[in-house]
Amino acid sequence: PTDARNAAQARARSAPAPVTDVARLCVCDLLVAQCDTNCCCDPDCSPEDFSLFTTCSVPVVTGDSHLCSQKAAVYSLDVEANPPERIFKLIDQVNPSIFCIHATNYKQALYLKSPEMPTPENFDELLSKFGSSGFSAEPESWNMDTGVPNPPDANETYRYEYGVPIQTEDAFLRLPSPVVSSWCSDANPAGFLVNQATKCIRSVSVEKCDSIPALNMLFYTNSSILAFVFQVNVSVQSIVVQSLNGMRTLLKGDDVLKLPVILDELCLNVVLGVSYHITYTDTGEITEAAAAFVLGAITKEELSVQQSFQISFTQVNTKPVPLSGNPGYVVGLPVRAGFRPKEYPFPVEFVTDKHSQLTILHSTPSQDCLAAQGARAPVLFGYNMISGCKLRITVGMQCQPVSQTLLDVLKGQSFPEYVASFGNSQAQDVLDWVPITHLHISEQRIPTTLQSSCQIPVSLGIEVNWTKYGSLANPQARIVNVTATLTTTTLRQLPSGRERIIPVTSSVVFTDISAPAEPGYKAWPTINIKLPFDFFYPFV
Numbered sequence: 001p002t003d004a005r006n007a008a009q010a011r012a013r014s015a016p017a018p019v020t021d022v023a024r025l026c027v028c029d030l031l032v033a034q035c036d037t038n039c040c041c042d043p044d045c046s047p048e049d050f051s052l053f054t055t056c057s058v059p060v061v062t063g064d065s066h067l068c069s070q071k072a073a074v075y076s077l078d079v080e081a082n083p084p085e086r087i088f089k090l091i092d093q094v095n096p097s098i099f100c101i102h103a104t105n106y107k108q109a110l111y112l113k114s115p116e117m118p119t120p121e122n123f124d125e126l127l128s129k130f131g132s133s134g135f136s137a138e139p140e141s142w143n144m145d146t147g148v149p150n151p152p153d154a155n156e157t158y159r160y161e162y163g164v165p166i167q168t169e170d171a172f173l174r175l176p177s178p179v180v181s182s183w184c185s186d187a188n189p190a191g192f193l194v195n196q197a198t199k200c201i202r203s204v205s206v207e208k209c210d211s212i213p214a215l216n217m218l219f220y221t222n223s224s225i226l227a228f229v230f231q232v233n234v235s236v237q238s239i240v241v242q243s244l245n246g247m248r249t250l251l252k253g254d255d256v257l258k259l260p261v262i263l264d265e266l267c268l269n270v271v272l273g274v275s276y277h278i279t280y281t282d283t284g285e286i287t288e289a290a291a292a293f294v295l296g297a298i299t300k301e302e303l304s305v306q307q308s309f310q311i312s313f314t315q316v317n318t319k320p321v322p323l324s325g326n327p328g329y330v331v332g333l334p335v336r337a338g339f340r341p342k343e344y345p346f347p348v349e350f351v352t353d354k355h356s357q358l359t360i361l362h363s364t365p366s367q368d369c370l371a372a373q374g375a376r377a378p379v380l381f382g383y384n385m386i387s388g389c390k391l392r393i394t395v396g397m398q399c400q401p402v403s404q405t406l407l408d409v410l411k412g413q414s415f416p417e418y419v420a421s422f423g424n425s426q427a428q429d430v431l432d433w434v435p436i437t438h439l440h441i442s443e444q445r446i447p448t449t450l451q452s453s454c455q456i457p458v459s460l461g462i463e464v465n466w467t468k469y470g471s472l473a474n475p476q477a478r479i480v481n482v483t484a485t486l487t488t489t490t491l492r493q494l495p496s497g498r499e500r501i502i503p504v505t506s507s508v509v510f511t512d513i514s515a516p517a518e519p520g521y522k523a524w525p526t527i528n529i530k531l532p533f534d535f536f537y538p539f540v
Contacts, residue, residue, distance in 0.1 A: 020063035020064070020070070021071075022061050022062055022063055022070070022071050022072060022073040022090075023071075023073050023090060025041070025061050025063075025073070026039065026041035026042055026043070026058070026061070027058055027061070028041065028042065028057050028058045029041065029042045029043070029044070031044070035049045037053070038053050038054060038055055038056060038057040039056075039057055039058065040053065040056035040057075040058070040059075040075035040076075040077070040086050040088075041058060041061060041073065041075055045086075047085060047086075048083075050077070050084070050085055050086040051083035051084050051085065053077055053084070053086070054077075055077065055230070056075045056076060056077060056086075056230075057230075058075070059074065059075050059076060059226075059230060059231050060072055060073070060074055060075070060169075060226050060231070061073040061075075062093060064101065064104070065095070065164070065167075066095070066100055066101045067095060067100060067101050067102075067104070068094070068095050068100040068101060068102050069092060069093070069094055069095065070092075070093055070095075071090055071091070071092065071093070072090070072091050072092075072093040073088070073089075073090055074088070074089045074090075074091055074169070075087070075088055076089075093167075094171065095165075096165050096171065096172050096187065096189045097165060097189075159283055159284040159285050160192035160193075160280070160284045160285075160286065161192065161284060162191075162192060162193045162194070163191045163192065163193070163194055164191065164192050165189035165190065165191060165192075166189065166190050166191070166192055166225055166278070166286070167225070167226040168223035168224060168225055168226060169223050169224050169226070169231070170223055171223075172189040172190070173189065173190040173223070173225060173276070174186050174188070174189070174190070174219075174220070175188050175189070175190040175196055175198065175276070175309050175311055176188060176198065176200055176202075176214065176307065176309055177196075177198040177200055177309070178198065178199070178200040178201075182200060182201045183200060183201055183202070183203070184200035184201065184202045184214065184307060185200070186214065190276065190311050192278075192280075192284070192286075192313075193280075193313050194311075195311065195312050195313065195326075195424075196309075196310065196311050197308070197309070197310045197326075198308070198309045198310075199306060199307070199308045199309075200306070200307060200309075201304050201305070201306050201307075202214055202215075202304060202305055202306075202307055203303065203304050204267075204270070204298055204302065204303065204304060204305050205303070206262060206265060206266065206267045206298060206299070206300045206302075207262070209260050209262065209267035209270060209298065210259070210260040210261070210262055210267070212260075214271070214307075215260055215267075215270045215271050215305075216259060216260055216271065217236070217257050217258060217259065217269075217271060217293055217295075218257065218259070219271075220234065220271070220274050220291055220293075221233075221234040221235075221236065221257075221291055225286055225289050227285060227286045227287070232286055232287065232288065232289050233289070234276075234289045234290070234291050235288075235289065235290045235291070236257070236290070236291060236292075236293065237277065237290035237291060237292045238250065238251075238292045238293070239251045239256075239258060239292075239293050239295060240292070240293065240294045240295070241258075241294075241295050241296070242272060242294055242295065242296040242297075243296075243297070244296075244297055244299070248294070258293075258295055265299060265300040266297050266298070266299060266300075267297060267298050268295075268297045269295045269297075270295060270296055270297065270298050270305065271293060271294075271295060271307065272294045272295065272296040272305065272306075272307055272308070273293070273294035273307060273308040273309070273310075274291055274292070274293055274294075274307075274308075274309050274310070275291065275292040275309075275310040275311070275312070276289065276290070276291050276309075276310070276311040276312070277289075277290045277291075277292070277311075277312050277313075277314065278311065278312070278313045278314070279313075279314050279315075279316055280313060280314075280315060280316065281315070281316050282315060282316075287316060294308075321336075321356070323336075323423050323424045324336055324381060324420075324423035324424075325381075325422065325423020325424060325476070325477065326423060326424045327422045327423060327424050327476055328422060328423060328469060328470070328475070328476025328477040328478060329381040329382075329422070329423040329466070329476075329477040329478075329479070330381065330423060330477075331380075331381055331382035331383075331477075332380050332381065332382065332383065333380065333381055333423065334357040334358070334378040334379065334380060334381070335357065335358040335378075335379045335380070335381050335419055335420075335464065335479070336356060336357060336358075336419065336420040336423070336425065337356050337357055337358045337416030337418065337419045337420070338356050338416060338417070338418050338419075338420070338427065338433065339356075339414075339416060339417050339418070340417055340418065356416065357378045357379070358378070358379040358416060358419055358462070358482075359376040359377060359378050359379060359412055360376070360377055360379055360385060360387060360460070360462065360506045360507070360508055361375070361376070361377070361387045361388065361389065361409055361410060361460075361504075361506040362375040362376050362377040362387060363375075363387040363388060363389065364389065367388075367389050367390045368389060368390065368392075369389040369390060369391040369405070369406060369409050369504050370391070370405060373405060373408055373409050374413075376412055379462070379464075379508050381423075381464075381466075381477065381510070382477075382510055383508075383510070384507075384508060384509050384510060385507065385508045386505065386506070386507040386508075387505070387506050387507075388503060388504055388505035388506060389409065389503075389504050390501050390502070390503055390504070391406065391456075391501070391502045391503075391504055392499060392500075392501050393491075393499055393500045393501070393502060394499050399454035399456070399491070400454070402456060403454060403455065403456045403457065406456055406457050406458070406504060407457050409504065410457055410459070410460040410486070410504065410506055411460060411484075411486075415436075415484075416436065417435065417436060418433040418434060418435055418436065419433070419434050419436060419464075419479055419482050420432060420433055420434075420479070421433065421434050421478050421479050421480065422476070422478055422479075423477075434479055434480065434481065434482055435482075436482045436483070436484055437481070437482065437483045437484070438483075438484050438485075438486065439483060439484070439485040439486070440485075440486050440487075440488065441485060441486070441487045441488070442455065442487075442488050442489075442490065443458070443487060443488065443489045443490070454490070454491055455488040455489065455490050455491070456488060456489060456491060456502075457486055457487065457488050457504075458487055458488065458489045458502060458503070458504050458505070459486075459487040459504065459505045459506065459507075460484060460485070460486050460487075460505075460506045460507075461484070461485045461487070461506075461507050461508075461509070462482065462483070462484050462485075462506075462507070462508045462509070463482070463483045463485070463508075463509050463511065464479060464481075464482050464508065464509070464510045464511070465479070465480055465481040465482070465483075465511050465513045466478060466479045466480060466510060466511070466512060466513070466514075467480055467512070467513050467514035468512070468514040480513065489502070
């Protein structure tokens with residue numbers, strides 16, 4: 001297939017002239033008839049002013065980011081010159097997205113038009129125009145007239161939204177992926193806040209390995225990411241070297257670039273994997289970018305090599321929450337859980353952190369319930385578990401403290417309210433969280449030395465129902481229901497001088513409700529009726 005980037009560039013060459021003149025825009029020009037410090041686009045600054053600048057506060061100025069092609073004004077400082085001077089470049093920036101605006105020829109959208117206020121004279125006219133469930137605001141004619149003056153405040157800063165391609169100086173942050181076949185394509189842009197993991201195959205040869213850009217670390221680090229007020233360089237977080245037999249070694253000098261080197265019939269320092277990690281703020285501003293590399297060697301006999309790529313995002317001042325699958329749960333990983341905030345439904349999200357897991361009582365060697373408080377074990381998906389302890393009822397015990405202690409032993413200090421239906425469910429995706437249903441069962445009475453009869457919890461049973469979700473070729477485990485059953489026992493008076501040991505248990509059972517019925521299981525009866533002819537109206 002035709003390379004997507006070449007198609008985008010060809011499309012951009014046929015685009016009309018831009019409406020916005022980015023060379024005349026300057027968002028940091030705040031002082032009238034005065035030079036703003038470090039504002040490289042300020043027309044009031046002279047070469048003498050530029051020589052005193054330490055950086056460009058706004059390095060890149062663009063127009064609408066949804067355009068297929070647009071001009072970008074790039075400002076930088078040449079600190080090696082004497083004196084330092086400003087460098088200005090006007091470059092063509094191509095939008096890698098398939099869905100983009102080819103031309104801004106809708107004149108009415110270029111300015112903020114004051115709405116027409118209803119009056120007794122125009123009320124009937126406005127009602128006929130806007131009173132229906134849908135109305136059209138199309139211009140009188142769609143044309144390619146580009147002689148429209150620049151609208152005010154057309155500058156677009158680099159605060160990213162979800163899914164928007166991450167822009168760099170030359171194009172966008174590349175995350176190679178297979179297209180149609182398993183061969184790598186470098187035209188796949190990394191989307192903001194879109195965690196991705198890809199694997200693809202690239203054609204190689206030892207004789208030319210040092211001239212293939214995609215095998216070189218510089219291919220993934222030499223472009224700076226366009227941020228809000230400055231450019232973010234992609235730093236090298238770590239370098240792992242993989243030998244021919246698969247053994248991996250972490251290099252200590254991770255700040256040194258390892259370029260491909262041909263040695264005899266081997267090509268060393270070939271990029272086998274890249275993991276990007278992006279740090280961002282809650283306003284969508286990228287603050288840091290790091291890349292972890294896996295380098296290896298290829299032999300003369302190898303005609304292709306498999307590369308793996310990954311990108312993840314972490315918000316500033318937060319810790320990443322480990323996932324238990326992507327998207328479905330993986331057997332053996334913890335079941336993720338969370339709480340609904342008090343101000344629900346605002347904000348509409350769940351409170352989770354790295355410790356937000358469904359847990360049960362962790363058995364101790366002493367088997368003493370009063371000493372087991374705080375000992376918890378995570379519930380692992382797909383693993384049926386059971387644990388317990390023993391409670392020794394003696395003279396002088398108070399009912400209420402014992403009951404509360406056992407409840408804390410069984411449920412923990414903070415039992416979650418919801419569990420994630422998928423292993424990668426995000427806190428803000430409210431519909432991806434399943435509420436835990438609580439049931440209560442009371443058993444028969446047991447003799448005790450307590451002064452009056454009371455109820456104490458003796459078991460907590462958690463049943464997790466899950467199903468296979470998605471295609472039959474690659475089904476994903478999805479939790480659909482969780483039930484926590486608390487069983488209590490009523491204690492009655494026990495003769496003086498005696499004691500009793502009560503077993504306390506906690507268990508977890510996973511049930512695959514998507515499994516077919518067992519042989520001999522009675523299915524639901526078939527009802528033979530004739531539906532009305534319009535039962536599915538308006539569907540066929």
